[in-house]
Amino acid sequence: MRPSGIVPIALLIVSLAMSAFGGLRAAPQQPESDFRSLIEQRRPSLKRPGGPSEFYFTRGVYSSGWRWASWATDYPKADRQFMLAVNSLIDISAAEHENAVRLNDPEIRRYPFLYALEVGNMALTASEAAGLRDYLLAGGFLVIDDFWGSWEWANFEREIRRVLPHHRIVEVPLTHPIFNAVYRIDEVLQVPAIGNHWAGRTWEGDGFVPHVRGIFDEDGRLMVIINWNTDLGDAWEWFERPEYPLMYSSFAVQMGVNFIVYAMSH
Amino acid sequence: MFESLFEFLFKYRPLIFDQGAFALRASWFGLLAAGAAAAGAYLTFRTYLQVRGNSRPLDRAVLCGIRIAALAVVAFCLLRPVLVLSSVVPQENFLGVLIDDSRSMQIADTDETPRLDFVREQLGTPESALRSALADRFALRFFRFSSETDRVAAVDELEYAGSRTHVGQALERAHDELSGVPLSGLVVVSDGADNADGGLGEALLPLQASGVPVFTVGLGEEEYERDIQMNRVDMPRRVLKGASLAVDLVVTHRGYRGESVTVQVEDEGRIVATQEVVLPADGEPETVRMRFTAAEEGPRLYSFSVAPQPGEMVTRNNVRQGLMVVEDRRRKILYFEGEPRWEVKFLLRGVDDDENLQVTLLQRTAENKFFRVNVDGPDELPGGFPTQRADLFDYSGLVLGSIEANHFTPDQLRMIADFVNRRGGGLLMLGSHRSFAEGGYAGTPVADVLPVVLPAVPADSEEGFFAEVKVSATRAGESHAATQIADTEEASAARWDTLPPVTVVNPITEAKPGATVLLTAPDDLVILAFQRYGAGKSLALPIQDSWMWQMHADVPVEDETHETFWRRLLRWVVDGVPEQVAVELSSDRAEPEEVVTVTATVVDPRFEELNNSAVVAVVTRPDGSVIERQMEWTAERDGEYRTTFTAGGEGFYEVHVEASTGGELLGEDAAYLQVAAGDSEFYDSTMRGSLLRRMADDTGGRFYTSDTAAALAEDIQYVGGGVTVVEERDLWDMPFLLLLLAGLILGEWGYRRFRGLA
Structure with missing residues (x-):
């Protein structure tokens, strides 16, 4: 019943890439300094426009350290391209546009699926930590992506401990249903950022081995899935680029689709 | 009182006059004397016509009337009036005496004396007053009755331990046994607390046909001064373990108006619920809803009681027991969803902890691609929604989410209707742009089953419908088990009012006749309705995001309302669903x-x-x-x-x-x-005078109480059947006639004195 082959996804990505590439090229990229205003402008409503959508690919907006707003890495292109793929692959009422919400915004609980990346530079405020804690304990699902090596892991672990001090982080085995929700995932690939790919490597820093780890609630339900030493977001963002390997894009889309379907049914 | 006065004045009790025929038995001397009295009356009349003196015509008329009346009384007595009666021949007839041997005879409600004391004192030994009076006239045959009827040789064989009273059966048995002998009647000594299933009418028919009167002696009080009774308990016979129960108790009382009493529920000795109740006016039933959880599996004996109050006449009727089977098994529910939706996640999450519910999710992720959760094995639902009745009927409940009618074949739609109608399952349809009318269900067999009327034009066909609404419970919803989201009815209703709004895309405003609306929203929107359909039931919940009751920022993280709602709703969906x-x-x-x-x-x-x-x-x-x-x-x-x-x-x-x-x-x-020997004898245990009177009236007998039973023997002598002789009783010496005569003479004297006449 479930497609496990990479070929159909690859073909789809090629066709999507061709249309998306042209569309995105036509729209001028937002300068990074305007991310805050972008959040406000593209904030969707559950009611409207264009009818309510069931699913919003929601990006968690958090405070970061010395660097610029790291939450917005690949934003919004990765979000839009990924949603294009999702809407084509599964029968879901998903908003096509991006949706960024601050962790301390009470409205975040309207969006039970949350994506956060570059968490190696995360520096949560107290209200953000509390907002994320309530979000997760109430039933929200968090996907962490695109952070590398031991230093960034240590930062993330420190920050997530502030959110969930009593929950353990464990390796999620390939036998877990999340790897089989729609697509069968038999191996966790290390998806490189496009720059690393150009540099001829898949890793970054000392992050040589990809890991999928998780945090489970007291009832054994997965509430945080952590993609460490891998960059699914870059694969979504650049799947229209011929030089970016289709293998990684397909894998990243399969993982993302599995995350969504699993999150919406468990 | 009346009877005593009557008997004093007229020598005999009213019954004797009822039964007798009036006749005059004057001798020749009596006739002569009566004629003389008549002549005297005439002379008196003539004399008063001629007398003048200082009297007025009115005075003469009054005095003449009094004098003539006195002479008439004398003449009446001289004619020797008698009552002609049909009287049973002593010792030629039989009398059946049926004595209540049930436990209610132990109740000491009259002067704190047990009802059975009357039997012991009046019938216990051959020397007892009533028994002796009866035995002088009849050959007595004693029977005891409760749930069974037996002939007894001596009254002291009675144990007053019977747990039921079947008066009708007792009458039939005694009549059958005495059918070959001259029978004057049957005497029933009882409190009349008949608790047999059958009616009494059939038992009376043969007695009426053969002219056997039934004399009833009612023991006890017809109304207690102070008593509380647990009248009724409405509880399910089977529930799933962990079920939250709302059991209605009906309490009645006399003499405790406005007083507060404690009602409690015990699960085999362990108190599981208590509630303080203020009692209403005397005789007015008070319905008390007790809430508790069926925590222990197996057959459980629950006791529902009101704490005994000072001065209560009977305390054993304060308790009722009920047997409930608490099943620790998983009820399977198939949840078919046409697309990934948050409702799925939060619904499953809501009932995840419920070990007695297994919600199997079949979710379409793409065309002909399905995702299964909580299946028993790889062979369950391999090709999507079941195509065979046996496969669908394996579930007790069916939830249809955002899945359009066109997904199903016509046979599958009929099968869903049969799932409710024939199999007795519970169907719940959720709101979405692919359900109800918007999902194309209008005109399908499923629409027939649903408890709501589907609009003819789906909202999607025009501009679409979208409303964000606050939900509130209807009066029915405030007390219904499916919509109880807090510990008490009041708290539940209040919680509904404070829950965050949810969204509706199915504008349903009309429930079908016979359906019950439990939740509603402004503009008459139906939010939750149900109806019984065939052997099962169907529910409509046309909201698409009940998960907002879990995830909305206004809902505290630790709040369990959403989980409670879904657990109780789904439990109710499969409640009472039959097995093969x-x-x-x-x-x-x-x-x-x-x-x-x-x-x-x-x-x-x-x-x-x-x-x-x-x-x-x-x-x-x-x-x-x-x-x-x-x-x-x-x-x-x-x-x-x-x-x-x-x-x-x-x-x-x-x-x-x-x-x-x-x-x-x-x-x-x-x-x-x-x-077990039941306590049914202690419920409605006041003396049932109406029943005893009816038995007597319908058969030509009489009803007595312990105070009037002394007349029983004589009454039966004249009322009863069997071998009889004619008996005459003189009336001329009735004290009333003497008093009347004396009154007339004194009246004449007094009138003369009053008017100053000679």
Whole structure:
């Protein structure tokens, strides 16, 4: 019943890439300094426009350290391209546009699926930590992506401990249903950022081995899935680029689709 | 009082006058004397016509009238008036005396004296007053009756321990036994607290036909001054373990108006609920809703009681017991969802902890691609929604989410309707742009089953409908088990009012006749409605994001309202859903040695009734011994099998029924029976004067109380049947006539004095 082959996804990505590439090229990229205003402008409503959508690919907006707003890495292109793929692959009422919400915004609980990346530079405020804690304990699902090596892991672990001090982080085995929700995932690939790919490597820093780890609630339900030493977001963002390997894009889309379907049914 | 005064004045009681015929038995001397009195009256009249003096005409008329009346009384007495009566011949007739041997005779409600004391004092020994009076006239035959009727040689054989009173059966038995002898009547000494299932009318017919009067002696008070009674308990017979129950108790009382009493529920000795209740006006029933959780599995004996109050006449009627089977098994619910939706996640999450619910998710992720959660194995739902009835009917409940009608074949739509109608399952349809009218269900068999009227034009066909609404509970919803989201009714209603808004895309405003709306929203939107349909029930919940009751920022993280709502709703969806084999007993409580009927219904996996199954009932007694009974098809209803067994000693009995066909087990079920001497004698235990009067009136007898029973013997002598003789009783010496005569003479004297006449 479930497609496990990479070929159909690859073909789809090629066709999507061709249309998306042209569309995105036509729209001028937002300068990074305007991310805050972008959040406000593209904030969707559950009611409207264009009818309510069931699913919003929601990006968690958090405070970061010395660097610029790291939450917005690949934003919004990765979000839009990924949603294009999702809407084509599964029968879901998903908003096509991006949706960024601050962790301390009470409205975040309207969006039970949350994506956060570059968490190696995360520096949560107290209200953000509390907002994320309530979000997760109430039933929200968090996907962490695109952070590398031991230093960034240590930062993330420190920050997530502030959110969930009593929950353990464990390796999620390939036998877990999340790897089989729609697509069968038999191996966790290390998806490189496009720059690393150009540099001829898949890793970054000392992050040589990809890991999928998780945090489970007291009832054994997965509430945080952590993609460490891998960059699914870059694969979504650049799947229209011929030089970016289709293998990684397909894998990243399969993982993302599995995350969504699993999150919406468990 | 009236009777005593009457008897003093007229010498005999009214009954004697009722039964007798008036006649004059004057001798020749009497006739002569009466003629003289008449002549005297004439002379008196003539004399008063001629007399003048200082009297007025009015004075003369009054004095003349008095004088003539006195002479008339004398003349009446001289004519020797008599009552002609038909009287039974002493010792030629039999009289059946039926004495209540039930436990209610122990109640000490009159002057703190047990009712049975009357029997002991008045009938206990041959020298007892009433017995002696009866024995002087009749050959007595004593019977005792409660649930059974037996002939007794002596009244002291009675034990007053019977747990039921069957007056009708007692009359039939005594009449049958005395049918070959001259019978003057039957005397029933009882409080009239008949608690037999059958009516009394049939038992009276043969007595009426053969002219045997029934004389009833009612013992006890017709109304207690102060008493509280647990009148009724409405509780389910079977529930799932962990079920939240709302059991209605009806309490009545006399003499405690405005007083606060404690009502409590015990689960085999452990208090599981208490509530303070202020009692209403005398005789007015008070319904008390008790909430508790069925925590322990197996047959559970619950006690519902009101704490005894000072001055209560009977305290044993403050308690009622009920047997409930708490099942620790998983009820399977199929949740079919047409697309990934948050409702799925949060619904599953809501019932995740409920070990008695297994919600199997079948979710379409793309065309002909399905995602399954909580399946029993790889063979369950391999190709999507079931195409065979047996596969669908394996579930007890069915939830249809955002799935359009077109996804189903016509046969599958009929199958869904049959799931409710025939299989007895529970169907719940959720709101979405692919359900109800918007999903194309109007005109389908599923629409017939749903409890709401689907609009003719789906909202999607025009501009679409979208409303964000706050939900509130209707009056029915405030007290319904499915919509209880807090510990008390008031708290539940208040919680509904404070829950965050949810969204609706299915504008449903009309429930079907017979459906009940539990939740509603402004603009008459129906939010939750249900109806019974065929053997099952259907529910409509046209909201698409109840998960906002969990995830909205206004809802505290630790709040359990959403989980409670779904757990209770889904439990109610599958509540009472039958299995292939279902067994029922004639009652879940029986007396020792009572015959119990076992009825089983057997269907095949498609829920078609089977009349040729091998059905065996195994009854396990409290001591572990078993009785095995082959159950036979009744031929009255398809699929119905029946047998009986006689309950033995007290304790719990398990009746396990297995049905098989062609050597293959179809299913099994168990029911439980509590055998014990019941307390039914203490409920409605006031003397039932109306019943006793009716028995007497319908048969030509009379009703007595313990105070008036002394007249019983003489009354039967003149009212009863059998061998009789004619008897005349003089009336001329009635004190009334003497008093009347004296009154007239004194009246004449007084009038003269008053008017100053000579």
